[in-house]
Amino acid sequence: YIWMLVGRRVVHVISRWTSLGPPPAAPPTPGSFSHRYDTFMSKYPRMLALHRRVVNGSRWCVMDVKQLWALRRVDLHKESEIDKLTIPQLETLIQARVEIPKVTAIIVMLPLPLTLYVIGMAVIFFPRVVLTRHFWTREQREEFFLSDIKRSVESAKSLAFSTLPPTFEELTQAQKSELSKLYGGILPWTSTKLRERYLLTRNIDGRLDVVSLTRDQLLFHLFIRRVVYHEDDDDDSLRRRLHRVIEEARTCSSSPVEYLTASLRSQ
Numbered sequence: 638y639i640w641m642l643v644g645r646r647v648v649h650v651i652s653r654w655t656s657l658g659p660p661p662a663a664p665p666t667p668g669s670f671s672h673r674y675d676t677f678m679s680k681y682p683r684m685l686a687l688h689r690r691v692v693n694g695s696r697w698c699v700m701d702v703k704q705l706w707a708l709r710r711v712d713l714h715k716e717s718e719i720d721k722l723t724i725p726q727l728e729t730l731i732q733a734r735v736e737i738p739k740v741t742a743i744i745v746m747l748p749l750p751l752t753l754y755v756i757g758m759a760v761i762f763f764p765r766v767v768l769t770r771h772f773w774t775r776e777q778r779e780e781f782f783l784s785d786i787k788r789s790v791e792s793a794k795s796l797a798f799s800t801l802p803p804t805f806e807e808l809t810q811a812q813k814s815e816l817s818k819l820y821g822g823i824l825p826w827t828s829t830k831l832r833e834r835y836l837l838t839r840n841i842d843g844r845l846d847v848v849s850l851t852r853d854q855l856l857f858h859l860f861i862r863r864v865v866y867h868e869d870d871d872d873d874s875l876r877r878r879l880h881r882v883i884e885e886a887r888t889c890s891s892s893p894v895e896y897l898t899a900s901l902r903s904q
Contacts, residue, residue, distance in 0.1 A: 654725045655701055655732065656850075656857035658775065659693040691756045694772035698743055701733040701771070713833040719840050727841045731834065731861050735821040736769045743769070775853065779868070782860040785821075789863050790901065793819035797901035803892040805831040816897060819863055835893040838862070842883045847876055855879055862886075863900045 665671035678685040708726060712718050722730070733740065746752045759767040765781050773781060793815040802808060805828035808816070817826040820834060838861070850858065855875040859866055864882045866875055885903045889895035 654854065655697075655704075655728050656854040658778075658853045659697045659771070660700060662689075662693055662696065687757050687760060688753075690760060690772065690774070691753050694760075694768070695743070695747060695753075695756070698740055698769065698771040699747075701729050702740060702744055704729045705733050705737075713836065714829070716836060716840075719836055722840070724841055724844060727837050728857070728861075731837050731841075732857075739767075739769050740771075778853070779856055782856055783866065783868065786860060786863050786865055789819050789821070790865060793898075793901065796898050801894045801898065803894055804828075805835075805893060808894065816894075819901075820861075820897070831897065832893060835897055839886070839890065839896060842886060845883070847880050847883070850876070850879075864903070 665675055675685065678688060704726065708722070708730060711722065711730075713730070719727070743756070746755070756768070756772065760772055764773055764777060770778055770781070796812065796815055796819070799812070801812065805813070808828075810825065813828075813831070814825040816831060817824070820826075822830075826834075841858075845858070847855075852872050852875065855872060856866075858879055859875060859882075862879075862882055864878055866878055870878070882900050882903045886896050886899035889899055
């Protein structure tokens with residue numbers, strides 16, 4: 638937990654690296670309903686595993702939404718305000734905002750009866766289509782991240798061979814559309830939103846200690862930068878890929894457009 642200054646207000650925000658995966662759950666208190674439920678479900682290991690996955694995914698999802706809400710007044714056009722944010726907050730602003738349509742639907746449904754069962758069915762049959770990374774297993778995150786990266790890079794590959802203007806305002810509508818698809822946008826992003834993505838990513842790149850990242854974090858940061866990796870890459874290989882694209886982007890710091898397309902040229 639940290640305190641931060643937003644404008645003239647001091648705001649209390651939850652700060653946890655969303656790239657680490659689901660937040661650890663405290664064990665249920667002996668004698669509580671949760672404890673009795675877990676004891677009963679232990680007779681059915683697969684059902685218990687599914688239940689925990691849904692509950693932990695919901696907690697992780699709610700945590701990201703709370704952090705987004707706490708940061709809603711931060712002016713993302715001002716580098717001075719972005720500099721005050723922690724890397725965990727920057728992670729959430731970059732990725733959770735892209736996921737907000739699905740996340741909003743999940744949050745709205747959570748208080749409703751039988752929602753956990755509905756999510757449980759989605760976990761089994763449609764984890765990638767209906768749900769977000771919050772409900773995926775570690776293996777699914779690695780697989781789905783890579784699949785999304787390849788699809789996004791393929792949809793925007795022409796940008797790697799085009800002469801692009803330095804600013805987002807000078808991009809054609811087709812170029813904006815391709816750049817938006819690269820980073821998960823269903824509809825073309827505005828120049829303002831593209832610039833926010835650039836400023837947030839550049840700020841993380843300037844502070845990220847790549848050496849200290851876990852495998853989950855390496856995969857997350859490769860994903861948000863759309864860097865292709867191989868399924869059999871070990872942690873050192875992933876680390877080198879991430880370091881290379883960050884260094885490539887830093888050489889383009891004077892051109893926001895080149896910065897966001899650096900991953901296409903480093904593949």
